[in-house]
Amino acid sequence: DDETIVIGFATAESGFMEAYDKPAQEAALIRIDEINAAGGLLGKQIKVVKADTKSDRAEGAKAGLSVLDQGADLVVVSCDYDFGSPAALAAEDAGNISFFLCAESVKAGIQGVGPHSFSASVLAAVQGATMAEWAFKEKGAKDFYRLLDTWTAYNKGICDGFDWMMPKLEAQGAKLVGEDTFKNEDASIAAQVTRIKSLPKEPDAIMLCTMMPGAVSAIKQLRAAGINSMILNGSGVDGSYWLSAVPDLTNFYVPVQGSIYGDDPNPAVLKFNAAYKEKTGADPSSQYVFPGYVMVDVWAKAVERAGTADADAVVAELEKMKNEPTLFGPRTFTPELHHQNQTRYLIVETKAGKPGVVGNWTISEPVPMEALLK
Amino acid sequence: MSHLSAENVSVSFAGLKALSSVDLRITPGRISGLIGPNGAGKTTLVNVLTGFQAPTEGTIKLDGAALTGLKPHQVRRRGIARTFQGGRLFRDLPVLDNLEVTGVGLGMSRRAAVAEAEAMLDWIGIGALGTRIAGTLPYTDERRVAIGRALMGRPAYILLDEPAAGMSALEARELSALIRHIAADLGCGVLLIEHNVGLVLGLCEHIVVLDSGAIIEEGPPAAIRDSEKVRHAYMGTAANTDLPVLEAME
Amino acid sequence: MLQILFDALSLGSLYALGALGIALIFGVMRLVNFAHGDVIAFCVFALLWPSTDAMAIVFAGQLPWYLLVPFVLLCGAGLSVLCEIVVFRRFRQANPATMMIASFALGFVIRYFLLMLFSSRPKSISLLPELSQPVEILGARLPLLQLITIVTTMVILIGLTLFLRQTRFGLEMRAAAENFSMARMLGVRANRVIMGAFALSGALAAAIALIFGAQTGTLDIQMGASIMLMAFIATVIGGLGSLGGAVLAGFLLGAASVIMQVMLPIDARPFRDAFVYGAVILVLLFRPQGLIAARGTKERV
Amino acid sequence: MAVAASLANSTAAGAAAAERKPARFALARRTILTPVLLSLLLLAIALITVMTGSRPLNQTVIDVFVRVILVVGLYIFIGNSGVLSFGHIGFTCLGAYAAAWLTINPMMKRGSLPGLPEWLLATRLPYWQSAVLAALFAALAALIFGRVLMRLSGIAASIATFAMLAMINTIYSNWESVTGATSSVVGIPIVRVIWPYLIGAVVAIFIAWAHAISRSGLALRAARDESTAAAASGVDIPRERLVAFVISGAVMGLGGALMAHSIGVVTPDTFYLGLTFITLSMLVVGGMGSLSGGVVGVVLLSALIQALRWLEAGVSLGESTFALPKGVQEIALGVIMIVILALRPSGLMGNRELTLPRSSRNK
């Protein structure tokens, strides 16, 4: 214990969550390697231990306990809040810091797990709010339609952010012309499509609060029915791996923390992407690799500043971070919120099947706690 | 006097008239017979009497009070027991438990039910079968267990649907002694359905003959045996009655 | 209005096809085949080359349709028959619960096998893109695919009914379903008959896989499961053993789902499925033997 | 003549019965060994676990005990009635959320579950009290659903129970202010000591045993074999089914409450098809015809899963480490289940109960 600092990954190495956990974890390992190569943390090498949650909650609790038993100073848990919280709670119980790899619900932190818990990503609500404000301000979208997939808290979070933003935009002339819900696993959303088609006029933008795999199906069905409105999404649909399903997709927008398409304005991101490719043999498949890197980065900084890996001291240092620069935008933690409620997002537009960064946007004010806890 | 009766009972199944205006009366301590060609409606009548089949018309009465509309288990709780044309034992349960179920179904404690079940098996003469799993019994034993199960709680009436089917003349003879004791010693009113004419003629005081859902004849054994109508509709050669054997033995 | 009807019909068709596949196997073996959903998933992944990358490597998916369709149908039939030979054959005498759990375990094996080859990440593919063209009939605009789905289902249903009603194979199949060893004593080659049923059922799974893949563009290991569930329900409320009933119920479930989606106020819409399942319970209470009670489900005393 | 002789000296059955009443509690005494042995088995597992002092193992065994409760709950209904229920995990869901409602810190509840009634918002109970109430709540729900569903039988009943589960799931997944919808409800006190779970499992086992030897249990098993004949034996089948449904609902609710305390979070999709099938599989593989089957099924399958996990994580054999590739664990589990079922179609225990060799009388 005196010789090393231990980071424990209680993440999914198999099952459904693996697809999200694995890439972010690889990114975290890249940052760990960098630190170790540069002499370590507080002069000690960082050691990594792992336990597989198998994408199962009960297993998650066990995985958390297992890495704690192996002396973890930081417990890294699954990307998603629902799957990560059992392990995070185990860490909280033991007074240890836990970090969600990329959970985007406000509960992934103080509000859900407790005062030692953090998330490495950005709130889903920020994504919804960002897309609404950006589309209105930059693309002149006026008539919005809201289509919510009720499957996960993440989806609802996007729409919550959108809902918080809409009244402000309505005051400036925007309008919500309709709303509907569906379920991610629905075999067909024909009924929802029909409802949109029966509007007197096609909406300018559809806020689609959903994630994989249902997102692809929904987008495909919308386009197949001849609806050509802008489609706004959360970050969950970032990536080009699915674009072949909707050939020549156009007028489609996603917020991302960094670009995987080789056009990120920050050259350091390009370097990271190359490092990632070298380590794993493949390009990052979506922006969800980045938070893993950010996580180790901010935590290590806090440890250095605290001069110890002791949980309470590190938490105190993390909570002092205000607009701490990282490769993927500034990060802020406060004693009230261990998550990002306002940050810069790059906007990726997909045009004729080709995604690329077309701008960036930071919402005009942070999403307030009431909107998050709604 | 107490009695179980069917009054003016008719049953039809999608156009098929299985019973038409049948009257039947069973009294305690007496053995009545019900015979008739295949498909005459005998089993259907038993089903009506025990709540398994709602009559299209007519009523079932126990001591003058209507039973129509009661569920099978309610009918059983009023003391009307039956057996089935197939054994329908509880195949996964031991023989003893098969009998116990009826006791329990009638509201006895398990302790009381076990006691009565053991006594009942002994009384029937199959006490040794108590621990056998019912599903492995040969046909004839199945029949006797079924009768034992029906006799639990001493019903006032028992309706036996072809209990001797598949029995040899000698086994049938034992069965006939058993049925006689059920009526005499337990005071049960017995309705016996059988195609073993010798058995029916030898046992029953009163016989009803059904054909195509209607009663074509009824009366004492001698009258039935001599009835031309019955002979024509139902009887066959002597080989079917096993009478020579029976008479030789009695 | 007409549009809604088509929406209902096309969703219903998927359920109906699934229900047919399940009803067929249930019919011959009294087996509720929970592996059916995984056979669907398998057929879908047969379109791809095994790889755990996020990006799908298309394999059969790029064949022209006249090769693609038979290929996928064969995959489904083949896998299904294989399941019969390797697993279900050993369960002929087993009780329904045991068979069901065995089928579930088998599905589990198939699922994790796919997971190993393809990872849990949903893959995307452009399958038969020409079917995404909207067409106009009677004033309703709908994707060509929906139309094809509806027509295919109808054709399959009629064909299958005729096949089972009119041919010796159908008769033998129904006899084997009801009493396996008696049928064999009458000279019915029951194993072949059952294999035939499995092949048909597998081909139906493949048909669903194709339609589903073309409609959603997403290939997901879980995707068979929800269809399988609805199909199973449809099989039961349709009347177990009655293929017509299964199809009817499949359409009704699809319709119920679409109509609830259209009629319910926005706040109640997320509860749509609770209403649908409530309706399922009601139907069962009033018609425990199913909408079209198959002959033989009525037992006489 | 043989028959005449045997009948001649026998009195009427009823009279004979009076003399031969077996001793009081004879049946209970004859069969009690089964629950006692099963409890001892669990106790032994608990003791070993505590001795090793490993936290992950402790958590694993807690999991096993929770599963024991759930599978025993399933057995009470499914084993005795023969009706396969796909819905019982719904009661587990109800129990788990009830426990959450009763034990979360009122401050947190006001924030996350504002739709709860005021008295509930203000309540905070110790976990064992909440577990009892959760069981009662689940039993009440079982009573209400059961009154309707128990009129059905066979596969229609199975589907109806599944529809019930799906309804519960849909409602709990969307009723934002009361259940937190799909997002996890947190703040449930976590209990990481093994004993409460052991006690829960033992209580479940004894409840199941008491029901099985009761009149109701016997009548239900008879109806499972031959419902027509059971009705003709005076058995009110829907009523006996309802009794078992409610009792098993209570046990499932208890299991749900303890499960909530073991992980500390609840979400509706924890209590859906995955758990339904795992528990059903354990019951069937163990042998759904007996209580021992259920318990043995859980213990053996859990041990098997654990062993496969160790293999997957890698074991050293002398010099080299041997590890199964990822994913092989699940495939192996499925294959082993199929093999067990093929060899023993009525489960590992058949329909027998665990007893000492000499008293192997069928109950």
Place this chain on the structure above:
Amino acid sequence: MSLLALSDITIRYSRLTAVRNVSFSMDEGEILFITGPNGAGKSSLLRAIAGVTPVAGGRIDLAGHEITGQAPENIARLGFSMVPEGRDVFGSLTTEENLLVGTGMHARERGWRSRAADELEAVYATFPMLKERRHGQAGLLSGGQQQMLVIGRALMTNPRLVAIDEPSLGLAPNINDQVYERLIALRAQRQLTLLIVEQSSARAMMVGGRMILMRGGQIVLDGDARTLGNGEAIQAAYFGYEDH
């Protein structure tokens, strides 16, 4: 050469030995009654010949082929037809469909359809009650009607050897007579061989032929039905003790 030959057949159900070293053979056109008390193993023996109950030892030959351990459908295709105890009608099929199930095995032969139609008419002629219910669900027939159906069904396949386990089960006396008339006629017409488990010795006496009496899984008497059926010997053998 005999049509059916059993040598040293033993049948076990887990611990219980139901049939022990039984041997007998039958010639083409012969009629053989098997009788014996409850649990003697008669039904087990028939099921073993049909191939649905495995034998623990011994050998069975049918029409020049060894059939021990063969699949039931192959045995049926050699011309063996069986009416099991307790009627296994296909309850969900119609009466007529039940009758037709077995005819499929001749589908390779030319003219099988018209032959099947002829057989159908013959069965209906014997049992007019079945014709009335030809399109009705078989499971709803009365017990005796179902028995007629399974006997008719066994005759539909044009077998060489018919084995019937208690043909009279549930049949009205006059129908029972008809069944035997028909069987005897078929035997005369096409050399049909008959193996019948029959509890009525009166019946066996009337029909004649050979009779085997089984008890405790073994053959205890073998002789002419007419003489055996009436004797003291049979009663003694039946109960296993001399009369008292």
